[in-house]
Every structure is written in C-alpha cells, then in structure tokens.
Amino acid sequence: MTKRQERKFYLKHFRSICHAIATYEDLNILTDHLSEGTARRFKAKGCSIMLLDERDKHLYPVSSYGISEEYLNKGPLIMDDKECSVYTGKPIFIENMLSDTRVQYPQAAEKEGIVSMLSIPIKCRDTIIGVIRIYHEKPLSIHGEDIETLCVMAEHLGLVIENNGLKNFLEGVLASLENLPPRMRKDL
Numbered sequence: 001m002t003k004r005q006e007r008k009f010y011l012k013h014f015r016s017i018c019h020a021i022a023t024y025e026d027l028n029i030l031t032d033h034l035s036e037g038t039a040r041r042f043k044a045k046g047c048s049i050m051l052l053d054e055r056d057k058h059l060y061p062v063s064s065y066g067i068s069e070e071y072l073n074k075g076p077l078i079m080d081d082k083e084c085s086v087y088t089g090k091p092i093f094i095e096n097m098l099s100d101t102r103v104q105y106p107q108a109a110e111k112e113g114i115v116s117m118l119s120i121p122i123k124c125r126d127t128i129i130g131v132i133r134i135y136h137e138k139p140l141s142i143h144g145e146d147i148e149t150l151c152v153m154a155e156h157l158g159l160v161i162e163n164n165g166l167k168n169f170l171e172g173v174l175a176s177l178e179n180l181p182p183r184m185r186k187d188l
Helices: 011-023 029-040 107-111 144-178
Strands: 048-052 058-067 092-094 114-125 129-137
Touching: 011 107, 011 129, 029 048, 029 114, 029 129, 029 144, 058 129, 114 144, 129 144
Parallel strands: none
Antiparallel strands: 048 058, 048 129, 092 114, 114 129
C-alpha cells in the first residue's frame, strides 16, 4: 500500500512566501526565513540555500536551518556532475544519499543523518545561480505541485538575489564616484 502524497503548499502559503520575497529589505533575513520555513513546512531535517560561484563552479551556503556547520563546511561542492540541478535547471531528487553516485560526500550525509534530498535550482531568468536543498532523515515523498511551487519560489528568489547584487554594485560605483575630485565629477 503506497502512502498518498500530501500537499504542503497551498495558495495562502504561496501568497505569504511571495509577499516575503517581494518586501524583505535584508536578503540574509529573507534567506534565513525561507530555509527555516521550507524545512518546517516539509517536516524535513533541514534546508539550505546555496549560491553558485561562477568562477570556480562551487556552491557556497548562504543560509541553512537544521543542518550543522560541520556538514555545510564538509568540503567544496564542485559542480562537475552534469546530472546536478545546477546544470540541468530541473529539480533533482536523491532517494538514498549513501548509494547515489551523484553525492560527493555520502559519509558526511550519513553522519548528519540525511537519507534523501531534493535540490531545486535557483534561477534568474535563464541563468542558474544556486540551489535550495531540502534534507530528510527518511525517504522523501513530495507532491508534484509542491515541487512546482518550490521552483516558482526559487525563481522569485533568484530575481531578488540578482537585484541585490546589482544594487550592491551600483552603490560601489557611486561610492567610487564620490571619491573623485570635484573637477572630475563636474560633467557626470
């Protein structure tokens, strides 16, 4: 007898998440709330949000809930697996962290008590900039519509992250311009 998958996200939850993504001023607080809320909503062991460094092709954690610092800092997450959600742009489910060849650190997952994981790509337009990972202590079963909701949430988060990066860049440019002598700023 198979257990029927129960939905975790409905319109009221999705509306609340979208409102938070659209209105939070502090990106760190937003990602902390999203990782905690996602883990709690799915009754998961934990959740992490990781961003991709395009230069070295590593994923770096920016927020997590329920996962130890030791696990998060176990080693670089090198994105050389072409089946990874960072390459495919699609959600990836790993049912058994110990036996799946895509897992880089299976012993660390076992020590952390992680059995299965769902990885959702964070996109900004067509570019993948990170992942949201949901970790479970037992085999995971997530409703298909919840996976779609997580994908939409990740796309919204991707836009916020990209806009935050552009804002930081512009603030840096403006600060540099203010350091120019007045004679050089005259025509700007």
